[in-house]
Amino acid sequence: MSEAARIHLRNAQGRHHRRAAAFRWSALVTGGALALIGLSKRSKSGVALAAAGGLLSYAGAKAGAQPRELIARSSILLNCTPNEAYQFWSKFENLPLFMRHLESVTLTGETRSRWTAIGPLGRRVTWDAEIAFDREADVIAWRSLPDSEIYVDGIVKFRNAPANRGTIITAVVVYQPPAGTLGAALAKVLGKDPSFMMRQDLRRLKALIEAGEIPTVEGQSHGPRSSVAAAARLLNPDDPIKGEGNLTDIAQARRRAS
């Protein structure tokens, strides 16, 4: 594996490890903590934080409500040919490099693959999928096999952009989350609307293909952070609940403040 590929993998895995560590935090605990921090701030941002925490707790309490279909839809321009984009995407093992919620995709047959995603609160979901439709340099579609824990249908099209600017890809993925999980409710509360997540994923794909890497500031140096900033980062819609790393930050920042 090249040095560059190793770095991409490490960056991708770092996120997953932290998310996995979040498993032991329930929405109730996190939401309650946010509400407490928020209320203790006695400021406008504090009120917002408390409200968000309250909503999160509410969602936790309400978990188990009806599941609903989530549709993610987005498109992006890539400065490569449709075939190059197709070749990259159709190797499903590449998808976790730019799709943040995916931990891995492994091929299990000629048209079949096993997908593992990390959902809200670090919960792992695994399902098997098969290629439903495939036309080189044009379109590829996949669907999960019957009796999967989660139903995922996806299709992505590759089209020449006008003025030789490259390829416009359009992706649509439909998720049917399992009943009784926090999934859909949390996604809604945290602002993780599926099309937003998809747009972020495609943006990472674009950077990877065009620039050869995904821009990041995770892991860079900084001075002491405040508890407000650490709590706010928990609510970053592009970076779902990460868990203890940030909660430690909060504790440290509060110790420093007191």
Added chain:
Amino acid sequence: MKAVCWMGTEKMTVENVPDPKILNPRDAIVRITSTCICGSDLHLYNGFMPTMEQGDIMGHEFMGEVVEIGAGVDREKLKVGDRVVVPFTIACGRCFFCQQQLWSCCDNSNPNYWIAEKIMGYSPSGLFGYTHMLGGYAGGQAQYARVPFADVGPLKVPAGMPDEQAVFLSDIFPTGYMGAENCNIQPGDTVAIWGCGPVGQFAIRSAFILGAERVIAIDRFDYRLQQAQEAGAEIINYEEVDDVVQLLKDMTGNIGPDSCMDAVGMEAHYSGPMWAIDKTKQVLRMQPDRPGVLREAIMACRKGGTVSVPGVYGGFIDKMPMGAYVNKSLTMKTGQTHMMRYMKPLLELIEGGKIDPSFVISHRVPIDKAPEMYKVFRDKQDHCTKVVLDPWANGAAAA
């Protein structure tokens, strides 16, 4: 390492933080030898740019020596030991915008693209030390910095050229030059420039280089106006005149300047009822920017002329004189500086002795003095024009 950190509005401190690491294949680490405080840093100091976070490392004007490069950096363009000046905009070099030479519009360098997208529709490139909306990258008022896409931005500096001549290629010289270029200057033109800070000073000199016959410089500090005058500009101290727009008309036979440049931006000072209204709105967070200079530039500009805006605006403005703008057939040109277009040609101007950028420096201090220098610079005490920080000097040493 030592780093100047934003700890809140008007709160800068020098903190000991971990040295930066390579995070991506095309990163480099630069050991910084000279770094500056920019006028645009004052917008952060004053707390008017949204999405700063306590602990952010400041600074986007720096140069130094490459001490480490990632596996993906093109060795032909950059290697360990190179002495480089680093542009404040971060660009991937390969996207549609980079290929159009619109480097500060790079599509692939802002990890927080979505935040800027909400405010501006699309995101510009990432910047060093300039809000999380624009990337959240750690800045260069420090002893070391991580430089992404290091084979695109950093420019090698010739061995004989001192830091104080080269370091302004990181921002203000190219920014002033692009501001002048955006004026669309034709031979013999008259250009009015609001703001005689460092960018304004470079803009004045660049306007002459680009063929302007008259440059009229507007400010309220005599020491800055004097520097403008030394460069050949006519000067207006706006605090000593009733009506700048009328004076500009009188000075130009009622035609108006061919181009007007706002080298001030979102924290302009002016007077009258609009000042009171804008200032109040800004404090109440109803309007992030105070656009007094922009309004004046639009009103003063001759019909069919060009308004150039190198000054920084972060959000929205009120009472934009759109009627004047439309009915006078004006053109406005703006943008964060497309650094990589200008760095090399301007380096050659310096080498050729056409300009010595070190004239703007008013203060050279150790990095430990940075927090107090923000205040000195903001309040224009001690004839402060440009502060250069030495990251390695002992803070106890003389200023």
